Amino acid sequence: MKIIAMIPARYASTRFPAKLMQDLGGKTVILRTYEAAVATALFDDVFVVTDSDNIYDEIVSHGGKAIRSIAEHESGSDRIAEAVATMDVDIVVNVQGDEPFTNREPLEQVLSVFRNDGEKKIDLASLMREITIPEEIDNPNNVKVVVDQNGLALYFSRSVIPFPRDTNAGVRYFQHIGIYAFRKEALMDFSRLPMKSLEASEKLEQLRYLEYGKKIKMVETTHVGIGIDTAEDLEKARKML
Numbered sequence: 001m002k003i004i005a006m007i008p009a010r011y012a013s014t015r016f017p018a019k020l021m022q023d024l025g026g027k028t029v030i031l032r033t034y035e036a037a038v039a040t041a042l043f044d045d046v047f048v049v050t051d052s053d054n055i056y057d058e059i060v061s062h063g064g065k066a067i068r069s070i071a072e073h074e075s076g077s078d079r080i081a082e083a084v085a086t087m088d089v090d091i092v093v094n095v096q097g098d099e100p101f102t103n104r105e106p107l108e109q110v111l112s113v114f115r116n117d118g119e120k121k122i123d124l125a126s127l128m129r130e131i132t133i134p135e136e137i138d139n140p141n142n143v144k145v146v147v148d149q150n151g152l153a154l155y156f157s158r159s160v161i162p163f164p165r166d167t168n169a170g171v172r173y174f175q176h177i178g179i180y181a182f183r184k185e186a187l188m189d190f191s192r193l194p195m196k197s198l199e200a201s202e203k204l205e206q207l208r209y210l211e212y213g214k215k216i217k218m219v220e221t222t223h224v225g226i227g228i229d230t231a232e233d234l235e236k237a238r239k240m241l
Contacts (some may be wrong), residue, residue, distance in 0.1 A: 001090045005043045008076035009097040011052035016230050020097050025241040029228055034064050040104040049083040071173035075205040081191035092187055094180040098228045106223040110181040113217045123186035123214040127221045137192035143176040153216040156204050163184055186214055
């Protein structure tokens with residue numbers, strides 16, 4: 001089973017322009033993310049796929065592997081699908097470009113789904129963590145997921161799901177952690193299928209997979225990613241180093 005990691009990297013960012021090229025302890029954010037993914041030793045290959053000459057040059061000039069996107073894309077999945085279309089691979093892992101502290105454990109968790117899926121029934125694997133603080137549950141920036149008894153995703157939403165009409169029902173709330181592993185076939189299907197109403201409404205690309213009947217296996221984790229979305233996040237990351 002050939003497994004590769006793809007790091008989609010857009011130069012533009014609404015909240016923090018050029019965040020991936022910011023200095024983080026003597027290296028750019030995107031270079032640290034790339035090196036962290038390579039250091040896990042889980043992948044046959046690691047690539048940054050980008051719409052930016054600056055990011056492309058940054059990775060290649062430091063001995064890394066990068067792919068220049070030839071088209072604009074609405075989502076990271078679309079950008080990755082373009083890059084892997086002609087590659088002979090089985091599993092593609094989407095590593096977020098703004099997470100320079102990417103570590104091995106959560107990536108191993110998603111990959112274990114496919115190693116245990118001999119019948120190849122699972123199309124995607126991803127992570128979720130339990131949240132209990134009301135403010136975290138209510139926050140629309142925290143995407144929630146509900147699953148069935150086998151851990152397969154039923155729905156993702158920015159809203160509170162399930163709705164707590166009975167507060168004594170013992171419901172657990174889970175936040176979706178945006179680490180994905182795809183079978184290549186599912187990823188290519190995604191890029192060919194048009195966006196439907198649920199994805200358009202919630203602005204969550206994972207809903208396209210569900211709307212077309214793909215199976216997403218969710219794995220519970222205690223992992224909390226450290227993403228850099230704002231200048232304040234960057235300062236926190238510098239202090240961590």
